[in-house]
Amino acid sequence: MSLHTLTVAELAAGLRARRFSSLDLTLHFLGRIERLAPALNAFVTVTADHALADARAADELLARGEGGPLTGVPIAHKDIFCTDGVLTTCGSRMLSNFVAPYDATVVERWKASGTVLLGKTNMDEFAMGSSNETSWYGPVRNPWDPVRVPGGSSGGSAAAVAACLAPAASGTDTGGSIRQPAALTNLTGLKPTYGRVSRYGMIAFASSLDQAGVLTRSAEDAALFLTAMAGFDPRDSTSVDAPVPDYLAELSRPLKGLRVGVIREFFDKGLDVRVSQLVQDAIEALRAEGATVREVSLPALPLSVPTYYVVAPAECSSNLSRFDGVRFGHRCEAPRDLLDLYKRSRGEGFGDEVKRRIMTGTYVLSAGYYDAYYLKAQQVRQVIAADFARAFRDVDVVIGPTAPTPAFELGSKTSDPITMYLNDIYTIGANLAGLPAISVPCGFVQEGGRDLPVGLQLVGPHFAESLLLSVSHQYQQLTDWHRRLPEGYA
Amino acid sequence: MSLTRAQVEGIAHLARLEISEAQLPVYVDRLSRIIDFVEQLSAADTGGVAPMAHPLADQAQRLRPDVVTETDRHEKYQQNAAAVAAGLYLVPKVID
Numbered sequence: 274m275s276l277h278t279l280t281v282a283e284l285a286a287g288l289r290a291r292r293f294s295s296l297d298l299t300l301h302f303l304g305r306i307e308r309l310a311p312a313l314n315a316f317v318t319v320t321a322d323h324a325l326a327d328a329r330a331a332d333e334l335l336a337r338g339e340g341g342p343l344t345g346v347p348i349a350h351k352d353i354f355c356t357d358g359v360l361t362t363c364g365s366r367m368l369s370n371f372v373a374p375y376d377a378t379v380v381e382r383w384k385a386s387g388t389v390l391l392g393k394t395n396m397d398e399f400a401m402g403s404s405n406e407t408s409w410y411g412p413v414r415n416p417w418d419p420v421r422v423p424g425g426s427s428g429g430s431a432a433a434v435a436a437c438l439a440p441a442a443s444g445t446d447t448g449g450s451i452r453q454p455a456a457l458t459n460l461t462g463l464k465p466t467y468g469r470v471s472r473y474g475m476i477a478f479a480s481s482l483d484q485a486g487v488l489t490r491s492a493e494d495a496a497l498f499l500t501a502m503a504g505f506d507p508r509d510s511t512s513v514d515a516p517v518p519d520y521l522a523e524l525s526r527p528l529k530g531l532r533v534g535v536i537r538e539f540f541d542k543g544l545d546v547r548v549s550q551l552v553q554d555a556i557e558a559l560r561a562e563g564a565t566v567r568e569v570s571l572p573a574l575p576l577s578v579p580t581y582y583v584v585a586p587a588e589c590s591s592n593l594s595r596f597d598g599v600r601f602g603h604r605c606e607a608p609r610d611l612l613d614l615y616k617r618s619r620g621e622g623f624g625d626e627v628k629r630r631i632m633t634g635t636y637v638l639s640a641g642y643y644d645a646y647y648l649k650a651q652q653v654r655q656v657i658a659a660d661f662a663r664a665f666r667d668v669d670v671v672i673g674p675t676a677p678t679p680a681f682e683l684g685s686k687t688s689d690p691i692t693m694y695l696n697d698i699y700t701i702g703a704n705l706a707g708l709p710a711i712s713v714p715c716g717f718v719q720e721g722g723r724d725l726p727v728g729l730q731l732v733g734p735h736f737a738e739s740l741l742l743s744v745s746h747q748y749q750q751l752t753d754w755h756r757r758l759p760e761g762y763a
Numbered sequence: 764m765s766l767t768r769a770q771v772e773g774i775a776h777l778a779r780l781e782i783s784e785a786q787l788p789v790y791v792d793r794l795s796r797i798i799d800f801v802e803q804l805s806a807a808d809t810g811g812v813a814p815m816a817h818p819l820a821d822q823a824q825r826l827r828p829d830v831v832t833e834t835d836r837h838e839k840y841q842q843n844a845a846a847v848a849a850g851l852y853l854v855p856k857v858i859d
Contacts, residue, residue, distance in 0.1 A: 370843075371843055372842070372843065374836065374839045374840050374842070374843070466819075467818040467819060468818075468819060468822070481817070481818060482818075507827065510824055510825055511817075511822070511824070513819065513822070573807070576803070576804060576807055578800075579800055579801040579802075579803050579804050580804065582797060582800065582801050583801050583804065590778060594779075597779075598845065599844065599845070599852050599854055600840075600841075600843070600844055600852055601840075601843035601844060602843075604845035604846075608855050609855070610855050610856075610857075611854055611855050611857055612779075613855075614854060614855055615779040616776075616779050616780060616781040617781050619778075619779055619780050619781070620780050620781030620782065620783075621781075623780070625786075628778075628780055628782070628790075629790070629793055629794060629797065631778050631780065632771070632774045632775060632778055632780065632790070632794055633794060633797050633798070635774050635777050635778040636766075636770075636774050636794070636798070637801075639774075639777065645805065646801065646804070648814050649804050649805065649807070649809065650801075650804055651814035651815045651816075652807075652809035652812045652813070652814045652815075653804055653807050653809060654814075654815045655809075655812050655813060655814065655815040656807070656809060656812055658815065658818070689796070690793055690796065690797055691796055691797070691800050694800075705818075706818060707818025707819050735819060
């Protein structure tokens with residue numbers, strides 16, 4: 274077995290036993306990135322010098338018998354996280370010249386855990402998209418089939434980990450941007466509870482929905498990284514001050530007695546029947562291990578997409594007002610006056626999808642429309658959250674598909690924004706209610722002679738990450754879908 | 764179309780976004796589709812429901828002591844600005 278196909282837990286064991294050094298690993302991954310990343314367009318920036326310095330420092334720690342489970346493990350960060358002294362673009366022309374002056378808390382914490390930064394991954398512009406086609410740096414391709422999208426907005430992170438160019442990568446999830454790409458590329462993708470992981474230094478899209486998480490090749494690896502990133506941060510005003518459990522220790526919890534609720538509304542007419550069957554099979558596997566399964570109904574959930582497309586654009590229009598062409602970011606040539614400077618800098622710096630969302634948000638917040646759209650959406654959001662809370666009185670987790678279809682072809686959904694928005698129909702609910710959720714591989718469908726991965730989604734009550742990770746881990750002991758790698762990248 | 768050309772021009776102005784003449788009809792079409800789509804919320808029964816103020820019940824924005832916690836790093840921060848002089852950001856003349 275080659276180094277790049279090992280999970281993080283296996284790499285950590287190898288590093289500790291000195292079977293290979295962090296420098297060996299880092300050079301191996303940098304070599305793969307150089308060879309394989311350009312065709313996928315997975316990275317915006319490769320930080321080779323940075324990586325070599327990090328690896329040498331990690332090896333010194335390991336030689337002294339110091340460091341933790343992630344010391345010396347190479348990783349990639351989504352280009353939405355500020356990295357001190359490194360280009361941080363957020364997939365936008367607006368920030369194509371922006372060198373972050375500080376580290377995001379997630380970056381700082383992974384660094385403090387001894388990880389090695391390989392580079393910054395491509396993404397939908399400002400995390401607005403479900404296919405990684407809105408990036409100023411061009412679309413990312415899916416390692417399972419290069420004519421298809423890897424999902425979005427954390428598409429570069431997904432492609433990089435799926436193609437074994439990095440053992441793990443950070444992501445952010447505002448409406449499904451970790452889970453949907455994880456599902457489309459055969460990865461484990463965890464979106465923690467709102468407030469569990471600091472948003473400091475994570476370029477804001479929709480502040481009441483944004484949450485940082487991780488894309489890995491196993492639930493065990495996700496537990497390692499969540500342990501390293503979770504916890505209170507005074508620099509994020511919505512960070513939750515609550516103890517962080519030992520996620521790794523809790524993985525061994527058995528499935529016996531687990532109460533699973535199958536979300537009726539997720540098995541609707543929009544769901545691909547092959548995806549539906551694989552998800553049903555996974556639910557049967559949990560039942561066979563002693564879980565009890567019942568159907569639950571979340572009647573307001575079908576309204577989650579329209580609710581999201583009021584709330585998220587409203588917050589986005591406010592957050593993105595900071596890009597004014599004055600303090601940082603793109604500035605137009607020869608502005609006539611201040612208004613012209615603002616309008617042309619923003620008009621040139623933002624792509625179409627970002628402009629559409631800013632304008633949608635500006636409209637729904639404007640005088641005379643606020644009550645009908647924004648206030649109404651926040652009321653429906655409360656009803657959706659109450660539906661989940663009611664379900665969690667009877668079951669421990671709710672379950673369903675992550676995405677309605679496997680990966681679709683590049684360009685197939687770009688002409689109509691609504692068609693694209695509906696990709697997140699099963700993931701948005703968790704964001705609106707602030708709940709933790711995870712996507713895990715549950716099988717493949719064949720299309721055009723290619724195997725395309727399918728993801729199973731679990732959603733739990735607030736702060737139930739331990740439970741989601743242990744159920745996923747136990748499921749991964751029963752199945753080996755998550756160990757399958759795309760042809761040409763194994 | 765739920766939005767008119769004039770409305771979209773007005774929104775673009777409020778959002779400080781230049782949209783070209785050629786692109787304007789495309790924005791009118793796409794934004795109208797989005798507004799039509801979110802319109803379905805109006806049918807939802809939300810009588811007596813308080814709008815959500817925070818995704819976690821019982822959580823509120825924290826307050827912190829009103830003390831200086833940051834050091835002055837303006838020189839580093841201003842390296843990302845297009846035009847600065849004497850520690851100030853430069854913009855086109857605003858007052859004659």
